[in-house]
Amino acid sequence: MPPVGGVQPWHLGVALAVLAVAGTASLFVGVSSVTPGALLRADEEQVLLFFASRLPRLAAILLSGAAMSVAGLIMQHLARNRFVAPSTAGTVESASLGILVATLFFTGAPLVGKMAIAVLFALAGTAVFLGLLRRITFRDVLLVPLVGLMFGGVIRALTTFVAYRFDLLQTLGSWTTADYSGVLRGRYELLWLALAVTAVAYVYADRFTVAGMGREVAVNLGLSYERVLNLGLAIVATVTGVVVVVVGAIPFLGLIVPNLVTMAMGDHLRRAVPVTALAGAGFVLACDVVGRLIRHPYEIPVGTVAGVAGSGIFLVLLLRSREA
Numbered sequence: 001m002p003p004v005g006g007v008q009p010w011h012l013g014v015a016l017a018v019l020a021v022a023g024t025a026s027l028f029v030g031v032s033s034v035t036p037g038a039l040l041r042a043d044e045e046q047v048l049l050f051f052a053s054r055l056p057r058l059a060a061i062l063l064s065g066a067a068m069s070v071a072g073l074i075m076q077h078l079a080r081n082r083f084v085a086p087s088t089a090g091t092v093e094s095a096s097l098g099i100l101v102a103t104l105f106f107t108g109a110p111l112v113g114k115m116a117i118a119v120l121f122a123l124a125g126t127a128v129f130l131g132l133l134r135r136i137t138f139r140d141v142l143l144v145p146l147v148g149l150m151f152g153g154v155i156r157a158l159t160t161f162v163a164y165r166f167d168l169l170q171t172l173g174s175w176t177t178a179d180y181s182g183v184l185r186g187r188y189e190l191l192w193l194a195l196a197v198t199a200v201a202y203v204y205a206d207r208f209t210v211a212g213m214g215r216e217v218a219v220n221l222g223l224s225y226e227r228v229l230n231l232g233l234a235i236v237a238t239v240t241g242v243v244v245v246v247v248g249a250i251p252f253l254g255l256i257v258p259n260l261v262t263m264a265m266g267d268h269l270r271r272a273v274p275v276t277a278l279a280g281a282g283f284v285l286a287c288d289v290v291g292r293l294i295r296h297p298y299e300i301p302v303g304t305v306a307g308v309a310g311s312g313i314f315l316v317l318l319l320r321s322r323e324a
Contacts, residue, residue: 072254252310
């Protein structure tokens with residue numbers, strides 16, 4: 001997609017400032033009252049709530065939103081298709097199946113161990129999807145995500161059947177729908193690993209850009225195409241596995257945010273990664289605040305709000321691609 005307009009450094013500064021203000025405001029939104037005045041007075045109950053729940057929740061929102069958006073951006077480059085993302089390529093569903101397998105067969109394993117199994121399943125599922133793309137020639141670019149959705153649907157059906165047989169449907173729901181209401185201090189820190197992996201993605205951004213031009217171009221430019229492809233798959237699988245294990249799947253995030261960013265500033269991956277991370281964090285933060293306010297004092301999970309908003313934006317992107 002051609003760039004509509006350039007993104008200047010001061011745009012990033014403004015976006016970062018807006019995100020900081022919105023994030024700070026979100027710290028004081030919730031069922032239980034937490035006010036700046038009470039924190040300044042060192043109210044024991046509100047201070048405990050702030051540091052044990054509100055602050056970890058905000059960190060989890062920003063970390064997962066930024067990491068999943070960048071993962072989607074990398075996946076779109078490697079697959080050379082704007083409609084490929086972890087949620088439309090079977091990656092999220094494979095990670096959920098991995099967690100289910102870990103829960104069934106490695107009950108006593110620590111959370112890190114279950115996360116590693118989820119990452120392996122996500123990696124295998126993504127590799128199978130990319131293998132399908134190599135073997136099938138698509139004349140219509142929209143058929144690629146449709147194949148991914150069908151592939152993910154098969155894995156989701158298998159996961160649901162196994163969860164039903166072992167009475168784990170309710171547990172499965174916590175992995176397939178992102179919900180930050182249960183995020184507390186000591187239960188979200190694995191998301192920092194997703195941020196570290198995202199930093200690696202930024203370091204290798206130029207290589208991913210070259211790999212996105214295709215195997216022949218990349219090899220002619222002296223790039224080890226297979227190695228870069230495998231690194232990209234590892235980054236996408238790790239981020240997806242970590243986020244799904246800690247907070248659950250966030251639908252459409254890795255699809256719509258990278259598309260909107262590249263529409264604004266083109267395909268230069270090194271420039272797009274920071275903007276995509278900021279935009280993804282802002283999108284998830286907005287969905288979380290809406291979910292907390294729309295039925296206050298009850299909450300609507302972020303996964304539900306993101307699904308509604310993301311599906312609408314996805315349809316707009318589809319119609320734009322048809323008109324282009």
